[in-house]
Amino acid sequence: MKVLAIGATGFIGPPVVRHLDEQGHQVAVFHRGETEAELPGSTRHIHGDRNNLSEFRDAFERFAPEVVLDVVPYTEAQIRQTAEAFSGLADRLVVVSSSDVYRNYDGWRGESTHPPDPVPLGEDAPLREKHYPYRGYEELDFEYADDYDKILVEKAAKSRSALPSTILRLPAVYGPGNEQHRLRAPLQRMVDERPFILLGETQAQWRWTHGYAENVAAAIALAATDEQAAGCIYNVGERETPTEAKRVQKLAEIVGWTGEVVELPNEELPDHLQAPFNWQYELATDTSRFRDELGYSEPVSWEEALEQTVAWEQMNVSGTTEDDQFDYAAEDEAVEKAL
Template sequence: MKVLFIGGTGIISQAISKQLLKQNSELYVLNRGNRNMDLPTNVKTIIADINEEEKVKELIKDLEFDVVADFIAFVPEHLERDYRLFQGKTKQYIFISSASAYQKPLSDYRINEGTPLSNPYWEYSRNKIHCEEYLMKLYREENFPVTIVRPSHTYDEKSIPLGVHGRKGSYQVIDRMLKGKPVIIHGDGTSLWTMTHNSDFAKGFLGLMGNIHAIGESVQITSDETLTWNQIYQCIADCLSVEFKPYYVSSSFLDAVSEYDFNGSLLGDKANSVVFDNSKLKRLVPDFAATKRFDQGVAETIEFVLSHKEFQILDEEFDIWCDRVIEALEQAKTEILKK
């Protein structure tokens, strides 16, 4: 199979690349070349900014593909460009959407591909919805061979997945845990969530590539394991061998008192209880099974992060903000309880 990935160096795409090349496929990656040192050595690189359309058109003029997958398309304009570039040059075009595009607030915590798409909280998700609508119109009217994939919270070995963190990633929360400080958890920690290891996501994605039954379809790829946020943080604390010290704050309050995008990432995503029904994926890819349990996967991630200083990125601004939120709420309790 001859494949082109646009982007190709992210959490999801790197795992797919590694598994794909074990199948003796021919993989091309088109990007600006800034992070290609992390790619397998047998990947063929096309160095270009995908937005430089005429340059890219020239670079791929003699190439055709079985699959083109764009991992860095976020707005319909990106897809309009891809359609101009790859119409007639690929047997399948895969767009990476997002499970955050599903209806918020949810009318049913059980999510499948039939769940309505609507997210008034997060522009990112609304843009993904617009992208899906554009592509399905192309499929219906132009026979463009589209497959839409919806990942949820997917993680790898380099970043510990959490609910509430600052702009510099999740490590500052880990630092708070290691120092015995309380960590902020949205809500009361009992809402349901799903974490998917990128190696499991890759299994499902590979099963959709070159799959004639996936053309014209939207498919979510997640683990079948469902956890509460308390369980997620407890697993992390156990791996760190520290006491779990949660400090519960409502998602709406966190959004109201921060400059972080909690309106989107919490109210429009993680604050909602979700349980994914992957029946459709399993019909299309009968041998799919997510086998990396969260406590196992996050243990590997924590071991990697703690042994690689370059991934231990501190965020003093977020740390101070957490302390201020906790202090303010504790003071409010004291004032309310005064007689």
């Protein structure tokens, strides 16, 4: 099968391309050429701006993709361009979306006061009622913050009957190379041999589905090459979603940290651990549809995924002296007051 991937040179894209290549598929990657990721030698590169796809129609026709995989469609305009560029050329469009489409995401961020939707969230769970979740957030260093909206991306993808789509709602993705360093906060404290890690009581019981990058990549590659996925929406992520406290405890097992996870009422946490989130709204998703319909299972176990991520993080964790996330004196004081 011929697969053309748009924007597959970042965090998740390269392992997707490797999975496809290992399965014997022909892959072309369309990207700006600013980041030349480590990709299989057989990968074809087409350089250009994804916001001007129509200018590269001839190159796309020469490759003649059967499936187009859009890894980074941030805006409605972008996915409409993708659909227009490949209508009549490709057989299917696979779109990488996000679990931030769900209404609980707005509740978690304090943008909604609806009763929390029950978890795990299935693909038919209520979606956000407000568009453009990051519009107006000047602190975000993100080119498309004002127009980002995966709900509109999904609607635009589904509106093209001539180009059937598959939509994949991704979880919080972690692993080597993740610039968000999702495990850094607890891991740094373990590396610094702190006797305890503080969590607010409600945060400690909160759940958000995660996915290891290699496993998420395998899921994307499967969806791209299985025709049964046409016209479907799938949640992607780990089968089980532990609480934040249990996730930290599992990390402690991997690292060999023998300290204690201490839960305090939210109002007793030091200022640097206060978070502007409503932990009543969980983001645990139900990933069983993807597993049942396409026969998916993770190639990398949870334990191995954490071990590999920890090994990478330990090579990249920085000191705490200039980082206000790690005010250990304030944390000690909070625990002393609680005793």
